[in-house]
Amino acid sequence: xxxxxxxxxxxxxxxxxxxxxxxxxxAKGTGDAIYDVPPLGNVHLLHFTDSHAQLLPTYFREPSVxxxxxxxxxxxxxxxGAALLKYFGIAxxxxxxxxxxxxxxxxxxxxYGKIGGFAHLATxxxxxxxxxxxxxxxDGGDSWQGSATALWTRGQDMIDAAKLLGVDAMTGHWExxxxxxxxxxxxxxxxxxxxEFLAQNVRTADFGDPVFTPYTMREQNGVPFAIVGxxxxxTPIANPRYFVPEWTFGIREEELQKAIDEVRGKGAxxxxxxxxxxxxxxxxxxxxxxxxxxxxxxxxxxxVPRPSIIANPRGKTxxxxxxxxxxxxxxxxxxxxxxxxxDYQYRLLxxxxxxxxxxxxxxxxxERVRAPFEAKxxxxxxxxxxxxxxxxxxxxxxxxxxxxxLMAEKGAEIAFSPGFRWGTSLLPGEAITFEHLMxxxxxxxxxxxxxxxxxxxxxxxxxxxADNLFNPDPYYQQGGDMVRVGGLQxxxxxxxxxxxxxxxxxxxxxxxxAGRKYKVTGWASVSDEARETGGEAIWDVMxxxxxxxxxxxxxxxxxxxxxxxxxxxxxx
Amino acid sequence: MLALLAAAGWLKPDAAHAQAWNKAAFETHDMAETMxxxxxxxxxxxxxxxxxxTPDIAENGAVVPIGIASNIPKTDSIAILIEKNPNMLAAxxxxxxxxxxxxxxxVKMGQTSNIYALVKADGKYYVASKEVKVTxxxxxx
Numbered sequence: 049x050x051x052x053x054x055x056x057x058x059x060x061x062x063x064x065x066x067x068x069x070x071x072x073x074x075a076k077g078t079g080d081a082i083y084d085v086p087p088l089g090n091v092h093l094l095h096f097t098d099s100h101a102q103l104l105p106t107y108f109r110e111p112s113v114x115x116x117x118x119x120x121x122x123x124x125x126x127x128x129g130a131a132l133l134k135y136f137g138i139a140x141x142x143x144x145x146x147x148x149x150x151x152x153x154x155x156x157x158x159x160y161g162k163i164g165g166f167a168h169l170a171t172x173x174x175x176x177x178x179x180x181x182x183x184x185x186x187d188g189g190d191s192w193q194g195s196a197t198a199l200w201t202r203g204q205d206m207i208d209a210a211k212l213l214g215v216d217a218m219t220g221h222w223e224x225x226x227x228x229x230x231x232x233x234x235x236x237x238x239x240x241x242x243x244e245f246l247a248q249n250v251r252t253a254d255f256g257d258p259v260f261t262p263y264t265m266r267e268q269n270g271v272p273f274a275i276v277g278x279x280x281x282x283t284p285i286a287n288p289r290y291f292v293p294e295w296t297f298g299i300r301e302e303e304l305q306k307a308i309d310e311v312r313g314k315g316a317x318x319x320x321x322x323x324x325x326x327x328x329x330x331x332x333x334x335x336x337x338x339x340x341x342x343x344x345x346x347x348x349x350x351x352v353p354r355p356s357i358i359a360n361p362r363g364k365t366x367x368x369x370x371x372x373x374x375x376x377x378x379x380x381x382x383x384x385x386x387x388x389x390x391d392y393q394y395r396l397l398x399x400x401x402x403x404x405x406x407x408x409x410x411x412x413x414x415e416r417v418r419a420p421f422e423a424k425x426x427x428x429x430x431x432x433x434x435x436x437x438x439x440x441x442x443x444x445x446x447x448x449x450x451x452x453x454l455m456a457e458k459g460a461e462i463a464f465s466p467g468f469r470w471g472t473s474l475l476p477g478e479a480i481t482f483e484h485l486m487x488x489x490x491x492x493x494x495x496x497x498x499x500x501x502x503x504x505x506x507x508x509x510x511x512x513x514a515d516n517l518f519n520p521d522p523y524y525q526q527g528g529d530m531v532r533v534g535g536l537q538x539x540x541x542x543x544x545x546x547x548x549x550x551x552x553x554x555x556x557x558x559x560x561x562a563g564r565k566y567k568v569t570g571w572a573s574v575s576d577e578a579r580e581t582g583g584e585a586i587w588d589v590m591x592x593x594x595x596x597x598x599x600x601x602x603x604x605x606x607x608x609x610x611x612x613x614x615x616x617x618x619x620x
Numbered sequence: 621m622l623a624l625l626a627a628a629g630w631l632k633p634d635a636a637h638a639q640a641w642n643k644a645a646f647e648t649h650d651m652a653e654t655m656x657x658x659x660x661x662x663x664x665x666x667x668x669x670x671x672x673x674t675p676d677i678a679e680n681g682a683v684v685p686i687g688i689a690s691n692i693p694k695t696d697s698i699a700i701l702i703e704k705n706p707n708m709l710a711a712x713x714x715x716x717x718x719x720x721x722x723x724x725x726x727v728k729m730g731q732t733s734n735i736y737a738l739v740k741a742d743g744k745y746y747v748a749s750k751e752v753k754v755t756x757x758x759x760x761x
Contacts, residue, residue, distance in 0.1 A: 256673075284679045285757045296685075298675050466758060512756045523676040524753050531758075546732065574758040 073141040074159055080403045082143075083175055088393050089383030090269035091318060092183035094176055096169065097346030098372035098470065099187075100194025100222070101206050102487070103414050105165030105401035106472040107157050108373040109437035110351060112150040115618035116328075117543050118520045122617050125327045125350030125369055129620025136353045147375060147398035148351050150620060154435055157475055164374030164399050166209050167406035167414060172377050172399055173213060174407065180381070182268045184216045186275065188346030188370065189324045193222035194470050196425060196486035197417055202226055205417040207238050212413055217244040217264055221280030221287075221324045221347060225492045228292045235260070246277020246322060248307045249300040259295055262307050265314060271384045273318035274311035276304070276340075280324040280347055282526045288493050288574045299329065299523060301337055308339040317387040320344060327352070327369040328522035334358035334365035341389055342380065345369045347527050349439070349469040351376060353396045368394065372470060375399060425483035429594035432480055434602030438471040438488065441517065441618075442540075443532050446471060446488055448603040450586070451534030453593035454569045458498050461555060462506070462536045464570035467513070467529030476602075480594055485587050489571075495583035496571045503560040506568065507550055510538065514549040518542040533606060536560065540608040551611065646709050651736070654701060654708050655745070658738075663745035668692045669737050671750045678729060681754040686735065687724040694742040695721035704733035729754050 116126025127135050129149050138144050146156035147163060177183050187210060192203030203226055210218070223231055235245045248262035263276040281299045284292055308319050318341045323330055326347040334343055338360050351371035358365050370378040376396050383391040418425070438444040447465050454463040471488040474480060501509075509531070516526040530540075539551040553560040560566070571586040594600070613619065645657035655661065673687040688698055698721060699712040710727045721739075732753045739746045 282677055285677055285755060287758075289679065289757075296679060298679075302672060509756060513758075515753075516755060519753075521676075524751075526677070526755075572758065 075139075075142045083172060083397060083404070085176075085379065085393070085395055087179045088381040089391060091271050091273060091382040091384050092180035092268065093320065093342075093344070093380045093382075094173060094183055094185045095188065095322075095344045095368070095370055095378040095380065096186075096374065096376065097188025097324075097344075097370045098190040098349055099164075099166075099206075099374040100190055100372060100470040101192060101198035101203075101490075102164055102195060102374045102472065103166045103197070103205065103209060103418075105162035105168060106373060106487070107162055107475060108164070108375055109153045109435070109439060109473040110148060110150050111439040111441065112620040113441040113618065114350075115441055115518070115542055115613055115616050117518050117613075120328060120520075120522075124352045124354075124356055125348060126618040128618055131617035131620065138353070143400065144353075144398065147400075148353065150437075153437075153473075154475055157473075160400060161402040163401060165401050165406070166213065166374065167410040168399050168401045168404040169374055169377065170213055170407035170410040171404045172397065175404075176377070176379055177214075184266065184268075184275070185214050186322050186344060187215045187218035188322060188344060189218060189220040189279065190222045190346065190372075190470070191218065193225060194487065194490060196483055196490055197421055199486070199490040199492070200421060201417065202230055203234070205414075207234055208413060208417065209410065211238070211242055212410055215243050217246050217275055217277070217322060219247050219277040219279050219322050219324050220245065221283055224279075224283050224292050225287050226291075227492075228295060246275060247279035248276055248304055249281055249297055250279050251296050253294050253296045256296075263311055265311065265316060271317055272315045273320065273384075274314075274316035275320045275322055276307050276311065278304070278321055278323040278325055280326075280527075281329070286526045286528065286574070288576075288579065290576060290579065291492070299325065299333065301333065304333075305337050305339075308337065312339055317384055318342075318382065318389065323347075326522075326525070326527040327367065328525055330367050330369075331356060331358060332522045334367050335360050338362035340365045342366045342382075343368065344378065344380070346372075351396060355394050366392070366394070368396075370396060373472060425481065425486075427482040428479040429482060429485060429591055430480045430597050430600050432474050432476065432478055432600045434476055434600070435473065436480075436600075436603075437473040439469060440529065441467075442530050442607050443605045445603040445605065446473075447532040448534070448605050449600060450488070450590060451532055451606070452603070453590045454496065454571070455534050457589050457593050458496065458569040460498060460535075460567045460569035462566050462568045463534035464509075464568065465532040465534070466572045467517075467531050469527075469529060480600065482587075482591060485590055485594070489586045489590065491572060493572060493574065493579065494585040494587065495573065495578050495581070496569065496586055496589050497573055497578055497581070497583055498567065498569045500565040501568045502563060502565055503553065504562040506536070506560065506566065507553060507562070510550045510553075511547055514540065514542070515546045518549065519546070533608075535606070537606065538608045540610055541612045542610070543612045642712070645712070646707060648708050649706070650708060651701070651703075657709075658699065658712075658740075660740065660745040663738060663747035666692060666739065666746035666748055669739055669746060669748035671735075671737065671748070673724060674735070674750055675752060677753045677755060681729045681731075683726045684729050684752060684754075685724065685726050688722070688737040690721040690737075690739045690741070690746075692721075692739055692741040692746055695739055696742075697740040698723050699738040699740075700725070700727060701736040701738055702727060702729055702733050703736065704731050705729065
């Protein structure tokens, strides 16, 4: 580090209200000055996204692998670890570095504590709103799924928490996996007059009629503006179509452009897209669709400290992404003059649970919704000796644990586990409770399957998922990470074209034969057949495995050998 | 297909029946063969043919919505060709004079493929293409 870089680091640290401890580089003290941001301008938005129903504070390790191919390489959000810190001028070992990277995760987690939790989130929202009367609170979706209590109450715990938190508008993705009827019921009942569910890109499959309100017109300090909702475009593809059989989704650029032109016609000076596209899709969309001032983004769970500024034929658009698991509240202050943003400030504020006292009302609500389930949630299934986490393009120790458990319990030589980006982390020595297990597995299509697949089918499956992750055109990506693979080893070239990324496959050192059949287990299949056949729920299979194991030793990750991505700043 | 056209209101039933069924064209397997069967030469790439309501990733390969509009003067037919389908030609639409050359329908696709919109206008052929991905799904988010 040269002198200039050192000064930048110091400046970043002091801007964050933190002092560096000269002896070991860790930030000391519990000063909460990071939350004292003097308000700017006349339009104030607060945004959180992808909380995945984590009502309680948790640990969440950010990925050490998030590769961007071609044009996406070296730019947010495809920066991890030291490359991310350098790009954004953040001091290593600072609280912010703990929130945004995987670096020194166990040490940092012990020092800085758990992040998120709705009672702490509520305190921060109230604190920010106190200086910003009339500020709107926006939820980017994926709020009603990801925990045992959300699954068992069909999202009711999160719906009640969102109302108490004071959410003004939201859009959705995993919400739809509770079924179309459930979403429509909540929108028409619980949310009526309180929270607007916005989605311009969900239409009826027969006549193409809008299912939800596409946008809302609001006003703050005399400035009229619009929030347009964009639900996850690939919901019926990435999740089972049978949950939303009568709806069709998609990015729908033309309809979005029409909605923007319409709200501009109605006098909106600022247009905000509350988006669940994922950051790569948002970056492309911002370069093509005109008239959007800000895209407040989610889905890809990228904790990005500063907006990306994207030019399009008629102006510029700020694109953000606000992480996941309740870790962050994003704050955007805009000074709107003469119909344009004259100035703005953006902060991605980590919700450090030990710096923000729990809000009493929210704590009471959480206690009430959890009470009927406490005994079941608290069951200690096993103790982990190593760090358990999920995030990363190819595998995480927690997914490895699921793969190991699945293969052992189902007697399979190969296992697949979906590349979800939600799921909390556990520190070495922690007990794995039933609640922790559900934090990784709580979905409405949890069936474990056991099939005989040919080598050719396995290769096609891996190629298909790899293309969803590494297609150079973001509109052909679905978000999520590569399917986790147990038993089978392969070589992966992310920069290659569809059909050529999976270069070699071996099982126990022998080449996988195209025509031979292999016993493959997995879970979370989106097919109709998996639902009809049924099968054990993943959490039942894993609970049985964990109880029998008692102690879980550190996991050895089964990772593909990567080629063609040496030095990519998305590998940390 | 003809009933679908009539139901969609794009074409009058009479107009749809105006030209005889070109059986040979619907049994072709590549672009050159299809062009020959349709009686045309190598088409010119055109930016005046636009796809609308056509997904980047199909929600269901069995019913993929395709919309095509031609801004080329004197457009008198629009054909949809799916490169990777067993039979390449999926549909042809005759556009009577005075009709807006905009069509929409649904096609079946077995795998990720380029879709060609082939337009015949004033005796000449023009083409535009778009890739539509058909995926196994899952693993998102």
